Each structure stands twice: as structure tokens, then as C-alpha cells.
Amino acid sequence: MLPLNVRGEPAPYPQGPFREVNVSIRFIAASQLPTPWATFTLHGFQEESTGKEHVVLTLGDVTTSEPVLARVHSECLTGDALFSMRCDCGYQLQEALKRIADEGRGALLYLRQEGRGIGLLNKIRAYALQDTGADTVEANERLGFGADQRRYDICVPMLDHLGISALRLMTNNPRKVEALSRDGVRIHERLAITTGRNPFNEHYLTTKVGKLGHMMALDDFTPASDVDIERDA
Numbered sequence: 690m691l692p693l694n695v696r697g698e699p700a701p702y703p704q705g706p707f708r709e710v711n712v713s714i715r716f717i718a719a720s721q722l723p724t725p726w727a728t729f730t731l732h733g734f735q736e737e738s739t740g741k742e743h744v745v746l747t748l749g750d751v752t753t754s755e756p757v758l759a760r761v762h763s764e765c766l767t768g769d770a771l772f773s774m775r776c777d778c779g780y781q782l783q784e785a786l787k788r789i790a791d792e793g794r795g796a797l798l799y800l801r802q803e804g805r806g807i808g809l810l811n812k813i814r815a816y817a818l819q820d821t822g823a824d825t826v827e828a829n830e831r832l833g834f835g836a837d838q839r840r841y842d843i844c845v846p847m848l849d850h851l852g853i854s855a856l857r858l859m860t861n862n863p864r865k866v867e868a869l870s871r872d873g874v875r876i877h878e879r880l881a882i883t884t885g886r887n888p889f890n891e892h893y894l895t896t897k898v899g900k901l902g903h904m905m906a907l908d909d910f911t912p913a914s915d916v917d918i919e920r921d922a
């Protein structure tokens with residue numbers, strides 16, 4: 690089945706030939722994780738070649754053939770844990786967990802690839818360049834990195850372990866959909882996730898659209914004040 694866009698129409702994402710995935714990830718353990726929205730099951734995994742640790746939160750039975758509501762979320766310490774308003778990451782994380790809880794079934798893959806893959810300390814260096822006027826893409830490139838160095842092949846063995854065969858993916862990022870599709874993940878539907886707009890991240894969001902091709906518009910966003918954790922903008 691071809692993946693669908695947010696309106697349920699066929700989307701131009703490749704479904705083959707698939708790229709061979711050559712990554713070894715080991716399942717470590719699973720436990721219950723109560724959150725403000727639901728009690729999820731937390732599954733821990735480790736990349737054997739790098740030692741990097743990743744987790745997947747699941748809710749309900751995700752092993753059926755019905756596509757699973759899911760988000761593939763790359764770690765953002767500043768946004769997810771420190772409540773930064775420079776980006777929309779923490780807002781997207783909360784929104785995804787709320788949607789999964791409302792549906793009663795879903796998965797959130799939390800990948801440890803901070804700063805679009807450049808690492809936490811390099812991200813802080815990029816922030817310093819942004820403080821002087823660079824956008825997120827320019828800052829990464831001035832540091833010698835690509836605009837987005839994340840990888841998504843690491844999702845494949847984790848999804849296989851969990852018995853998840855198809856996703857209804859919450860993302861605005863077409864590159865993410867294309868990469869997952871090339872790696873053999875079946876994307877049944879793309880669902881926009883537009884929340885957390887505030888005065889500190891409007892330029893960041895505009896850069897996502899203009900330079901990274903994200904499928905969204907600023908007018909689509911709900912304000913940061915709509916997120917459960919109140920933050921003064």
C-alpha cells in the first residue's frame with residue numbers, strides 16, 4: 690500500500706526498492722511507565738556497535754495488523770526535559786503522548802540523536818551561533834555538519850521486536866517519512882503535529898519550512914499556552 694498524506698491521498702514517498710538495514714540492536718528490558726496521560730510500557734534497547742540506548746513507549750496491543758499511531762522522536766534534552774522554548778520538540782513530545790493516550794493504542798520511539806544528530810555540546814555551540822543571527826541550518830553547516838544528520842534505520846529492529854508492521858506517523862518532516870519508507874517501514878498515513886508556537890521559536894519553525902521542507906505553516910500551529918505545562922511566552 691502506498692503511504693498516504695495528511696488528507697488521506699497517496700503520497701510521493703518511495704516504498705521500494707528498500708534499503709538494506711545493517712544495524713544490530715539488542716532488547717534489554719521492559720517496564721511500566723506511568724505518565725500524566727497514561728501508563729505506558731517502556732521498552733529499552735541498545736545499539737551493539739555504539740552502545741547508544743533508545744527507548745520505545747507503547748500503549749495497548751500494537752501487534753495487530755492495524756497501523757499503529759506513532760511518533761519517531763529524536764532526543765532534545767533542552768526541549769524535552771529543560772522546557773526550552775527555542776524549538777517545538779518538547780511540545781511535540783507531549784502532544785504525541787496525549788494523542789496516543791486518547792486513542793488507547795500507539796508507540797513513541799525515542800531516539801538518542803540529540804541536535805539533529807550532532808550531539809548536545811555541538812548543539813549548544815550551534816545555539817551560540819543562532820544567538821548572533823544564524824538559523825538552525827546555517828549554524829550546523831558553519832560547524833561542519835549537515836543540516837540534519839539523523840538516521841532512522843535504527844527503528845527497524847525495534848519495530849520488528851515489538852511486532853509493529855505499519856505506522857500512522859505523527860510528523861511534519863517529509864525526509865523522515867522517506868527515510869523510514871526506504872528502510873522498509875510501511876507508512877500508512879502521515880499526521881501533522883503542529884503545537885507549541887511561541888515568540889522564541891517562530892524563526893526556527895520558519896526555517897524548518899523554508900530550508901528543510903517541513904509540511905506545515907505557522908498558521909497551523911496551536912500556541913504554546915495550549916500545552917499542559919504552562920510556560921510564560
